[in-house]
Amino acid sequence: MSPTAPSHASAPFGPRAFQLVLLRRMADHRPGLVEDARRELGASAAEMREANRRWQAMVRGPRGRGTPRRYRSVLGEPESSAPRTIGDLECEALRWRLPLWPDLRFEVMVAPGGAVWNEWLVRAAGVPGPELRAIEDLRPWSATVDEVARAFAPARPLEGGAPTRWALAITAPGTGEPYVAEFTWGLFQRLLPGS
Secondary structure (H helix, E strand, C coil): CCCCCCHHHCCCCCHHHHHHHHHHHHCCCCHHHHHHHHHHCCCCHHHHHHHHHHHHHHHHCCCCCCCHHHHHHHHCCCCEEEEEEECCEEEEEEEEECCCCCCEEEEEEECCCCCEEEEEEEECCCCCCCCCCCHHHCCCCCCEHHHHHHHCCCCEEECCCCCCEEEEEEECCCCCCEEEEEEECCEEEEEEECC
């Protein structure tokens, strides 16, 4: 390594760097919130970019795609592990605590054979979610995909604009006005007019 290379490039990739990866994708919609969270972690914008570069290299590596081993190597052993059935698919839900979001857990759904089926932030067990009675109750980073889908049922899943992104078509209670709720890593980011 050259003497001018940043020291964070050789640091072990752990929970702090992983949180920077999540923030990097959220910065597209919520740069102000990301900036505050990045400062809370004591990280520079360059360190956030480097963490994302290293994560992408791990994901795209020959043994990296869709393996729960990658999450264990970065985040340690999960806080919890539980069987989950989704349709006909039997999965294992692995959850890790991340300091930036103490009321949430990073959940990885592992299908039989070890393939990662889904990865996103969910509400921690026993922690109450936000009261979502009206569209105005939706605040950035306040709710998960599941919470918004339940509060504004029947919500319709839409194609996300990129990997790690989800969207729901929802309707405002009372007015019937359509909206699209957008999420990154399972966390609510913004509300757009629907069609």
